[in-house]
Amino acid sequence: MSPTPSAVALIGLGKMGANMARRLARGGVTVHGYDTAAETRQALSAEYAQITAHDSLVSAISALPQPRLVWLMLPAGEISEQTLNTILPLLSAGDVVIDGANAYYKDSQARAARLRALGIGFVDAGVSGGVWGGDNGYTIMLGGHEADIARVRPLVEVLAPAADRGWLHCGPNGAGHYVKMVHNGIEYGMMQAFAEGFALMEAKQDLNLDLAAVSEVWRHGSVIRSWLLDLTADTLQQDTTLSDIQPKVPDSGEGRWTVLEAVELGVPAPVISNALFMRFASQGKHDYASKLLAMMRKAFGGHAVGKA
Structure with a gap:
């Protein structure tokens, strides 16, 4: 030392x-x-x-x-x-x-x-x-x-x-923050994958899955064990419904920079990019597009449109 x-x-x-x-x-x-x-x-x-x-x-x-x-x-x-x-x-x-x-x-x-x-x-x-x-x-x-x-x-x-x-x-200068930027982009993707997987299990109501127990068993020996899984398990032990949590996920900027860098370098990064866009969607930035999609369906198929 x-x-x-x-x-x-x-x-x-x-x-x-x-x-x-x-x-x-x-x-x-x-x-x-x-x-x-x-x-x-x-x-x-x-x-x-x-x-x-x-x-x-x-x-x-x-x-x-x-x-x-x-x-x-x-x-x-x-x-x-x-x-x-x-x-x-x-x-x-x-x-x-x-x-x-x-x-x-x-x-x-x-x-x-x-x-x-x-x-x-x-x-x-x-x-x-x-x-x-x-x-x-x-x-x-x-x-x-x-x-x-x-x-x-x-x-x-x-x-x-x-x-x-x-x-x-x-x-050299810039390398530390560049590596941390990519680190956070990977973090976005991993978090999104865990969130989607647990959402799939939560939606399968007929199987009555214990999500806290699933997260706990995955922590021991599974290929996807990680600190993020540990934190997820801790959260689900406290509350599996998350009914009081607002479904809004901010983005700090590093995910955006990672995606911009991928475009600049011509390196495909679809997982990180999609994870970033899902954060945008959670912030209400997909609402207008969803409203317009609903109106398109009404226009060509006569489908009902719900009112806010």
Whole structure:
């Protein structure tokens, strides 16, 4: 294991960022955290002596010894861009910024070039593990120059499930976020397959299938056993009807980017594409088309049309 760095500034202490701060603190890293929510800052500071939550970006970054490591765990897009613009004047040559957002890889390449011109390193880090990563460790996919990766490696070895597994230097800047983008596209497809399979079983009412029991038996030795199946089984143990759940599934953007990349490269990705389109449908974006289909049937066959 590489020597653990003394400190890091962690910007963004939401569910994932906060759990990362806790894991780093348990691994011996001093964390100078910042979040816009005062309650979040206060709660984390009270939990670990290794975590100091600051009330400003300036305070968090100024508390670091130089050269600095600053890890951003913010939503991709405008918030990340604004924060980067805010902290840039506070940084010096030799510092390294790690972007742990689900950012578009081309944006990460542009940011890396911008920071490189100032002598500041940039590492794009795709982070997977969700709310469970604090206990189980995170899978981390890194893009950047070898020297910057070497600086970040001790942190990654603490955050990963183990120092020698669960993380990878995928390639140059952009590679980390590209691999994470494809990872999330695959996730869309796997989730859609499980959802459709269980919907088929739920619809076969005459067999009176116990979906919780089915999901549990599949977890042990089956070809489709996985963490997603584990989570599905946990859900069905609590509630098999899901009657109180709104049938709407947001998409975070990475599925869209994966499909766009497939088109750009000419690589067929029908499962991922269809899973993305089904999310659009769940958001009501298929409603107009369905209404028009109903009116077509009425026009050529005289079929009745239901009124909202």
